[in-house]
Amino acid sequence: MPTIVVEVMPKPEILDPQGKAIANALPHLGFTSFAGVRQGKRFELTVEGEVTDEVLESARTAAAEMLSNPVIEDVVSVSVKEDI
Template sequence: MARVVVDVMLKPEILDPQGQAVQRALPRLGFAGIADVRQGKRFELELEGPVDDAALARIREAAETFLANTVIEDFTVRVEPSSAGGAA
C-alpha cells in the first residue's frame, strides 16, 4: 500500500492563534531560542492502488476542495517513500 501525505498550513500572512499560543508557552516551559511557531495539519492517505498521476490528481482535488480551506490555507502533496517494502 502506498502512502500520500497532504500537509496543510495556514497561509503565511494569516494569523495562527494556536501557533502563537505554543510559542508563548515555550519559554515559560524552559525551551528558549524558538523565534516563531506555525501549527498545521498533516493527512496521511493510504491508497488502495498505485500512486500514479491520476491518483495524485484526485488527491490534489480532494485537498483543494475538502482537506484544506484554500481561502486561508496552503497545502502540499507528497508521496511518502514506502516503508513497508512494497513497490509503489
C-alpha cells in the same frame, strides 16, 4: 500500502492563535531558541493499489478542495510515502 501525505498550513497573513499560544508557552518550559510557531495539518491518505499520476492528481484536488480551506490555508506539500 502506499500513502500520500498532504500538508496544510495557515496562510502567512492569517493569525494562528494555536501557534501563538505554543510560541508563548515554549520559553516558560525552557525552549528559548524559537521565534515563532505555526500550527497546520498533516493528512495521510492510504491508497488502494498503486499511486498512478491520476491518483496523485486526485489527491492534489482533494487537498485543494476538501482538506484545506483555500481562504485561510495553503497546501504546502502533496507527496508519496512508500509504506510498509
